[in-house]
Amino acid sequence: MFSKIKIDKHKKTNAFDVLTFLLAILTACIMLWYQLGMNRDLVIDANNATARVESDKSEGGHSRVSFVKDNALIMRCTIRRSQTYQYPYCNLIVELTEKPGLDLTKYNQLFVTMQYQSTAPDKIRIYLNHVFDNQQTTTTYPFKMNLYRFNAENKIATYRIQLSDFVVPFWWICANKVDSAHSEFSNVKNIMFSTGESTKPRDTEIKIFKIALRGKWIEERNLYQGLLYIWIVWIVSGLSWKIYQLANEQRQLQKHSRNLLKKNKALDNKSRVLQEQAHHDQLTGLYNRSGLYNALDNLANNQFSLLILDIDHFKSINDELGHDVGDSVLKQLASVLKTRCRESDLVVRWGGEEFLILCRNTDIHQAELLANKLRLEISQTQFTIGRRITCSIGVAEKTTQSFDELFKQADLALYQSKKTGRNKVTVYQS
Numbered sequence: 001m002f003s004k005i006k007i008d009k010h011k012k013t014n015a016f017d018v019l020t021f022l023l024a025i026l027t028a029c030i031m032l033w034y035q036l037g038m039n040r041d042l043v044i045d046a047n048n049a050t051a052r053v054e055s056d057k058s059e060g061g062h063s064r065v066s067f068v069k070d071n072a073l074i075m076r077c078t079i080r081r082s083q084t085y086q087y088p089y090c091n092l093i094v095e096l097t098e099k100p101g102l103d104l105t106k107y108n109q110l111f112v113t114m115q116y117q118s119t120a121p122d123k124i125r126i127y128l129n130h131v132f133d134n135q136q137t138t139t140t141y142p143f144k145m146n147l148y149r150f151n152a153e154n155k156i157a158t159y160r161i162q163l164s165d166f167v168v169p170f171w172w173i174c175a176n177k178v179d180s181a182h183s184e185f186s187n188v189k190n191i192m193f194s195t196g197e198s199t200k201p202r203d204t205e206i207k208i209f210k211i212a213l214r215g216k217w218i219e220e221r222n223l224y225q226g227l228l229y230i231w232i233v234w235i236v237s238g239l240s241w242k243i244y245q246l247a248n249e250q251r252q253l254q255k256h257s258r259n260l261l262k263k264n265k266a267l268d269n270k271s272r273v274l275q276e277q278a279h280h281d282q283l284t285g286l287y288n289r290s291g292l293y294n295a296l297d298n299l300a301n302n303q304f305s306l307l308i309l310d311i312d313h314f315k316s317i318n319d320e321l322g323h324d325v326g327d328s329v330l331k332q333l334a335s336v337l338k339t340r341c342r343e344s345d346l347v348v349r350w351g352g353e354e355f356l357i358l359c360r361n362t363d364i365h366q367a368e369l370l371a372n373k374l375r376l377e378i379s380q381t382q383f384t385i386g387r388r389i390t391c392s393i394g395v396a397e398k399t400t401q402s403f404d405e406l407f408k409q410a411d412l413a414l415y416q417s418k419k420t421g422r423n424k425v426t427v428y429q430s
Ligand SMILES: Nc1nc2c(ncn2[C@@H]2O[C@H](COP(=O)(O)OP(=O)(O)OP(=O)(O)O)[C@@H](O)[C@H]2O)c(=O)[nH]1
Pocket: 283, 310, 311, 312, 313, 314, 315, 316, 318, 322, 323, 324, 325, 326, 327, 330, 351, 352, 353, 418
């Protein structure tokens, strides 16, 4: 009878939670993958590299340099002082590309596998030489030198250098007459290994076995930003979906509640009708026994009198004219009783041709008067059957006795009326 509202909230919540959990796992996997892998590598092997050497000779220096390619790029250099050039050096230049330059911004680490020997201690310099691709540059040099200095050991070792640790050397800033300069890697032509800044005469050897550049497929910032956006979109969509679901459920509940109210009202009406029917006699419409007992509950402390009215020789009407005619007499008599009694009186069909009239706030004398009035009225009523109908009445007053006792007293009085000739009113005498 009642419609069920389908709110599968639990299932929906679970699906959202499971998907959120999966997204969290996926996020963790991506972050782990990023830390352990997701690398892009550019490897320059000594055997395949294009390299050359140079010394300060071109600038008036006396240093000597030689180059050998034998499983490694080997530069041997003798640093010598000179009167004409005061910064002696040797350079081993490894070309990255034949084209103008390589974009190294996608890389963040430089790995160099090398060995360094020197008769006097000094640092090594690595330059990443960025070439300016427009001809309008105002600098003295056509390239920007990104420098990193470090102590190399006299054994084969791999050095890991962050590209962010490269700086533009002070002499380059001075030579180009600029206030400051930031390292730049978008168009790097070559990697240059240079002897240190010491002017002390010495013999040095630099062996380069392998150069590698490593970067991530995606920048760390972009990755975390992307993940953040995905989570924001997910949470906002999830919340919107939940709000939509809640609104939907609320609508359903409101609809259901309206339906229930309607049904409740209909049931109330039906119950009222059934209650009315249960308390009334179907033939006459008067109260029945159940209606009387229901009314008695509210009359416990009230003063009232009881009349029991019984039609005289009713059986003969039934026998002679038929049951239907008898029914019509009962209906007509009920109508007379209803019309003649007060609103506050309770007119009851007790059963068969017997009626009870319960008169509120009525003493025995008033009740007797009413009984006689009714008896007279009935005896003078023109019944449709065209026969005179009379009735006998017994009257008793409620004092302290129970209703059953009161009924017995009125019934005794009725019996007296019948016994002494009918069409009579008898008042119970205790
Ligand atoms: N038509 C009809 N008759 C009923 C109904 N209920 C009871 N009766 C009849 O009422 C008659 C009552 O008869 P009795 O108890 O002998 O009483 P009476 O004939 O009125 O005789 P007294 O009461 O002694 O005057 C019976 O014939 C019942 O069948 C009813 O609902 N309709």
